[in-house]
Amino acid sequence: MNDYENMVRAYRKAGGDPKVLRDPKCASLVVNKNRILGKRKIEGIRVFQAEELPKGVKITLITQKGYRIEKPVYLCFGILPKRGLQEIYVDVKIADGSSITLIAHCTFPNAVKIKHVMSAEFRIGKGAFLGYHETHYHGERGGAEVIPQGKIYIDKGGRLDTSFTLIKGKVGKLRIDYEARAKEKAVAELVVKVYGKGDDDIRIKEKAILDGPYAKSLIKARVAVKDRAKTMAIGITEGNAPFSRGHVDCIEIVQGKAQAKALPIVQVIDDRARVTHEAAIGSIDKKQLETVMARGLSKEEAIDVVVKGMLR
Amino acid sequence: MLEIKGLKLTLNGHPILRGINLEVKKGEIHTILGLNGAGKSSLAYCLMGSEGYKPQEGKIRFLGNDITNLSISQRARRGLTLAWQESARFEGLLAREYLSLGMKNREDSKRVTHALELVALNPKEFLNRAVNKTLSGGERKRIELASVIAMRPKLAILDEPDSGIDMLSLDDILNVIKSMRKEGSTIFLITHREEMASISDRVSLMCDGLIIKTGRPKEEMDYFKLHCKPCPTHKFPGKLKE
């Protein structure tokens, strides 16, 4: 099997459907380590460049003004060997009035000592929309270190809808750091869902800065940890402009010897802004567990089902 | 199939079950009829092995084996399950996934669809609906029932399957119970409404933590109407109102 086929198999493991990578109507990009294995551009995307670097790739994507791209763009980043480093630089500009959704799968199925760093900058133009959904699979050994960093700028009336999901397999070490800045009437929604097991070490920082009047944000974290896994979720929202509205919502479930911390930080410098938060850390709901066990699942299996329900 | 002998349960110092003796035979629909607070749900929790409902005395035998000390999962794997009285006990999965939980090998989409149809939920609409607060109380109750149907247990304990579902569908519920039996499940039906007992083979009246009598549906329903419902104390032995 060649690299491309192996990558497609890994893509499937991360929850991707390989069909979309072959669909001529969908833009896509497949990267193994620092090698570009496949790339397709479609109408509505003005620039779609991928450049191989010594340790990774640099991707530039710019949409056409006013163009609404219906079909998502599928991105597949991975490292197939057990060891390796991958640095992904992402530079995305969503032109005024245009819209696009990127669906990324990052897959390190054999990770023993893998480091993946993503450094992204997203600029969302006036009245533009970006959907950015990232699903990760780090294999079963906990040998990955993953550092996704994103800075997002949303211009007047623009919208961001982003999610990060890592539910299957082990996490390893995860350091998420996303920051969204919203201008007038811009809307930002940031969601992270992670299930940590074994010795996983999870730190999530999501920040929304509401700089424009009537800007809105929602920061949501759903984290479950078991065994000896550790998690810390920091949700920050700054209401800097009149009538801006922000909410931080964090729920963590702990079992076994796992540890969870939640730290919502809300700050308001305009008395007409309003930022709220809620954080809850608790054990798994017994009633839910028993309901599932009464269908014949073991306690361990039932825990996974209940967590899956929460992380959906 | 299920034998309950001298089952006693005390919760927070209150005697809830005071020595339950009962046998459910293979293939029958056996109804427990009792007023609010009689201890019906507590008995169901005890039989299922719910945490905090471990009996202080007595034995539960299922298919000839003592299951008194088994976990919920172990009991369920032997073919015993419970449709809980409160419907909102689980959240987050799609109805399709939730209904497949009880299937030992892989999802069987035909069985899932069939179970939804039986509880009068349109599969097209509900298969991919999330089980959560967006469902009405009645819909959740139906899904709970459907998940038991899809599991095809040897013995299904149904705790007030009609509660929260509109009156009109009482007949539907009774039909559901009958089809479950046709598909091979023995039914242990819990209710406080005597109309529900009409389809049973046998009815046991429960009061104040005791089974006071077991017999044919007609007799027991009449007795319940005449003696239990009007009883001012809801304690056994009670007194008839003058």
Ligand SMILES: Nc1ncnc2c1ncn2[C@@H]1O[C@H](COP(=O)(O)OP(=O)(O)OP(=O)(O)O)[C@@H](O)[C@H]1O
């Ligand atoms: N944890 C508890 N501690 C003390 N008393 C309890 C506890 N749980 C239940 N009870 C009491 O036990 C009695 C039986 O309750 P149970 O829920 O089993 O009744 P039920 O017959 O199912 O009633 P209903 O028809 O209302 O569902 C009630 O009086 C109830 O208040």
Ligand SMILES: [Mg+2]
């Ligand atoms: Mg009850």
